[in-house]
Amino acid sequence: MSQYVTVRREGDIAVVTLDNPPVNSLSHHLREPLDAALRDLRDDASVAAVVIHCAGRTFIAGADITEFNTPKATASPNLRELIVTLETFAKPTVAAIHGTAFGGGLELAMGCHFRVADGRAQFGLPEVKLGLLPGAGGTVRLPRLIGPEKALSAIVSGNPIGAEAALADGLVDAVYDDDLVANAITFAREGISAGKPLVAVRDREKKLAAARNDLAGFDSQIAEVLKKAKGLDAPKRCADAVRNALTMPFDEALVTERKYFVELVDGDQSKAQRHLFFAQREAAKVQGIGPDVKPRAVKRVGVIGAGTMGGGIAMSFLNGGIPVTILEMSKEALERGIHNMEKNYAISVQRGxxxxxxxxxxxxxxxxxTNYADLADCDLIVEAVFEEMGVKKEVFGKLDTVSNLGAILASNTSYLDVDEIAASTSRPADVLGLHFFSPANVMKLLEIVRGAKTAPDVIATALDVARRIGKVPVVVGVCHGFVGNRMLASRSAELEDLLLEGATPAQVDKVFTDFGWPMGPFAMGDLAGLDIGWRNRKSLGKTAAVADALCEQGRFGQKTGKGFYLYEAGSRAPKSDPEVEALIEAKARENGVNRRDISAEEIAERTMYPMINEGAKVLEEGIAARASDIDIVWTNGYGFPIGKGGPMFWAELEGLGKIVERLEYWHGKTGKDVFDPSALMRRAAEAGSFRHASSTGKVA
Structure with missing residues (x-):
């Protein structure tokens, strides 16, 4: 029929094979011949049943995202029309599923009478992760197969369902270990012989009854699953659509689902989340690291330091199935670190x-x-010691003598010069930065810091290992703070002055949480520990009037029950403290600052706009290869709201011209460099985007 759809006969069973590499996405060029094939087979009296399966490594993994917001996305035949055609079959239709049946793939499969699967198959409706909901009946059909409670959880989370769970829940009718297509044909024949009733999924109502009789209980479940979706539109619409499956006739619920889909796909949040989807894939493309550059084998990892950071890094590798040797300076510190790791795993077991x-x-x-010599068989060694150059150099000097040739030596530094660290070894080509984020066993981001002499295969290895341990890697260049922490410093530069001039910690934090951040900078400081910043400032000869005064009083944040906020015993909830407000007013008087009312708009401009400007400098210097790489760093490592797509994507929506104008205003008012628009920032404002403004391409 076509290169994308072929039909063969096994007696009176027609086998339809879809072949649209690499993941059989439902592109228009696949839908057209599939529609023609289905109509022919439906009307062919010599065909007793139809089996649909896919070539390659997977069943249909979803829609073709590149067609979104283009005419092809809705051009006939669309997915909804294909499913309607399947539901008109008066003969058995069987979807034979291997790999992943995600999104539109699962929706198409639910248009069949039956579904059978390979034992390793996975099923899901992950559209919520793109700021969408299933747009071809997924929210209305899935509840009819597995029940609305399980469907709600699956659709709002977007998480996959394994084959065995799918079988137990009724999503599939049989699971096979091998010969999937042959078994699907046998399943169809046996169904015909047994006279199995052909009931379309749309007509199945049994599993809806309990929730229909207890809508209040179902609404409570909705409230529970939406707790983690603050500020995001898609999870709420997913929940609404599943509820509609209970309260509306099928066709009305289907129409409403589509209305929600169109509303979301045209919205900024979905555009932002789709931007991040493609940005993550772009971040894996690194100059000079083509398919010909092969990663080195990493069979064992060494970690130096068993504290909070080192323990979390070690757990990241253990979670990826990679053996770890962890080193500490004393037996007591080693035992304490290993005990804490085991305790963290025990908590996960307790939580289920x-x-x-x-x-x-x-x-x-x-x-x-406690012996460096025991790291000799490690292929990758990550140090996670105190953030001080002398200490780092001493560690790398020792590693230079004990590690095997070809072993990769990595620093978990957050700020320091990786090239200077590499120069303390005889093999700088084997050295790079691997900046994990705390807690390292939880946070997804991994900044891979490429030194001036880092070998291409070392970067390839870091990218490969990052994927093995479930991290989101971004390759960055060498500068103080790299991408994330450098921009964070610019975001934080005005915080003290905002307090002295009239804002309160709670007022500033509210601007951030209203924007979509999980917490504001002052609450975050209390969580991390104010003493850390205090110690860093002292080492650099810097001061911060309010924060230093708090630390001098022993107010280090949550761990002492007092910081910028008060914390009641056993609680992490911040409470405003009149003593802190009095301290801020006193420091303002000492510094001759007349306090005034400060608006939320001013707070946003003086914190987030300098962060964007610093991002432009990072691009201009080639520390980051693409603006989208910066977005991946900030959404995966710093809590920037995914519904806004990362700082650089958001800045373009906000208006680069507006941001430059306000930066110039604050630069004129304060004279501070943090507000001086960079050359690239100005060019991007003229071009309307960062993509069309040139940079040095040092890392790109």
């Missing part, structure tokens, strides 16, 4: 997110030592 067997397996991959 990990089995006891998985915990035992991961801890079984761990060995501890």
């Amino acid at each position: 997110s990990m089995s006891e067997d998985a915990k035992t397996k991961r801890m079984g991959l761990l060995s501890g030592t």
Whole structure:
């Protein structure tokens, strides 16, 4: 029929094979021949049943995202029309699923009478992760197959369902270990022989009854699953659509689902989340690291330091199934670190997110030592020691003598010059930065810091290992703070002055949480510990009037029950403290500052706009290859709201010209460099985007 759809016959069973590499997405060029094939087979009296399966490594993994917001996305035949055609079959239709049936793939499969699967198959409706909901009946059909409660959880989270769970829940009718298509044909024949009733999914109502009789209970479940979706439109619309499956006739719920889909796909949040989807894939493309550059084998990892950071890094590798040797300077520190790792795993077991067997397996991959010589068999060694150049150099000097040739030496530094660290070894080509984010076993971001002499295969290895341990890697260049922390410093530069001039910590934090950040900078400071910044400032000869005064009073944040806020015993909820407000007023008088009312708009301009300007400088210097790389850093490592797509994407929506104008205003008012628009910032404002403004391309 076409290169994308072929039909063969096994007697009176027609086998339809879809072949649209690499993931069989439902592009228009696939939908057209599929529609023609289905109509022919439906009307062919010699065909007793139809089996639909896919060539390659997977079933249909979803829609073709590149067609969104283009005429092809809705051009006939669209997915909804294909499903309607399937539901008109008076003969059995069987979807034979291997790999992943995600999004439109699962929706198409639910248009069939039956679904059978390979034992390794996965199923899901992950559209919410793109700021969308299923747009071809997924929210109305899935509840009819697995029940509205499980459907709600699956659709709002977007998380996949394994084959065995799918079988137990009724999403699939059979699971096979091998010969999927042959077994699907046999399944169809046996169904015909047994006279299995052909009931379209749309007509199945049994599993809706309980929730229909207890809508209040179902609404409570909705409220629970939406707790983690603050500020995002898609999860709320997903929940609304599943509820409609209970309260509306099928066709009305279907029409409303489509209305929600169109509303979301045209909205800024979905555009932002789709931007991040493609940005993450772009971030994996690094200059000079083509398919010909092969990663080195990493069979064992060494971690130096068993504190909070080192322990989290070690757990990241253990979670990826990579054996770890962790080193500490004393037996006591080593035992304490390993105990804390085991305790963290035990909490996961207690919460039900990990089995006891998985915990035992991961801890079984761990060995501890106080002897550098025991790192000799490690292929990658990550130091996570105190953030001080002298200490780092001493560690790398030792590693230079004990590690094997070809072993990769990585620093978990947050700020320091990786090239200077590399120069303390005889093999700078093997050295790079691997900047994990705390807690390292949880946070997804991994900044891979490429030194001037870092070998291409070292970068390729870091990218490969990052994927193995479930991290989102971004390759960056060398500068103080790299991408994330450098921009964070600019975002934070005005915080003290905002307090002295009239704002309160709670007022500033509210601007951030209203924007969509999980917490504001002062609450974050209390969580991290104010003493950390205090110590860093003292080492650099810097001061901060309010924060230093708090630390001098022993107010280090949550760990002492007092910081910028008060914390009641056992609580992490910040409460405004009149003593802090009095301290701020006193410091303002000392500094001759007349306090005034400060608006939310001013707070946003004096914190977020300098961050964008610093991002432009990062691009101009080639520290980041693309503006979208910066967005990946900030959404995965710093809590920038995904519904806004990252700082650089958001800045373009905000208006680059507006941001430059306000930066110039504040630069004129304060004279501070942080407000002086960079050359690239100005060019981007003229071009309307960062993509069309040139940069040096140092990392690109």
